[in-house]
Amino acid sequence: MLVKIFYIVGVLFLTVALLGSAGMGVWTYNLNNQLEQSQADYQALKSDYKKLDSEYGQAKADYVASSDKAQADLEEAQSQIKRLESNLEQAQTENKALKDKISAIQSKVAVLNAFWFTSDTVFAKQVDNSNDEQLKSLYKAVNESNSWEAFVDLMSYLIQSISDASGVSAQAVGIASAITVGQNG
Numbered sequence: 001m002l003v004k005i006f007y008i009v010g011v012l013f014l015t016v017a018l019l020g021s022a023g024m025g026v027w028t029y030n031l032n033n034q035l036e037q038s039q040a041d042y043q044a045l046k047s048d049y050k051k052l053d054s055e056y057g058q059a060k061a062d063y064v065a066s067s068d069k070a071q072a073d074l075e076e077a078q079s080q081i082k083r084l085e086s087n088l089e090q091a092q093t094e095n096k097a098l099k100d101k102i103s104a105i106q107s108k109v110a111v112l113n114a115f116w117f118t119s120d121t122v123f124a125k126q127v128d129n130s131n132d133e134q135l136k137s138l139y140k141a142v143n144e145s146n147s148w149e150a151f152v153d154l155m156s157y158l159i160q161s162i163s164d165a166s167g168v169s170a171q172a173v174g175i176a177s178a179i180t181v182g183q184n185g
Helices: 002-117 120-129 133-145 148-166 172-184
Strands: none
Touching: 002 120, 002 148, 120 133, 133 148
């Protein structure tokens, strides 16, 4: 009976060992399948990571290129703005100079117009309103001396100053000579 018990225990032990071995095989098989699935998932994730990393690298390169271009465009625009501001300031300066010339010419033409087309009092008022001290002194000389030469000097100066202000160069001596010749002739 001891032998029977020994056989029974041996059979039970073998059965447990076989069942344990089969269980270990099934468990190993499941673990192996899970490992293969995990490795496949890992490879898919690795592929996705490489793809995303590549896209990130391209996006970063595009961003850097776009940023560099935007910076270059900004610097060019700022440079152009500075040039345009400089041109604007120059144009404003030139415009003011032209306005000043026009104003000077208009005041001298107003004096001439007053001389030719209005009365002596209007002419005197125009001379007095002008900001030209030399014109005022020449007019005063005409009034004091009442001479033809003083009048010629006044008109020569007036015409010459209009010519100078307008950029037309004329010789005052030639004008004075023409008036003198016309007076004598």
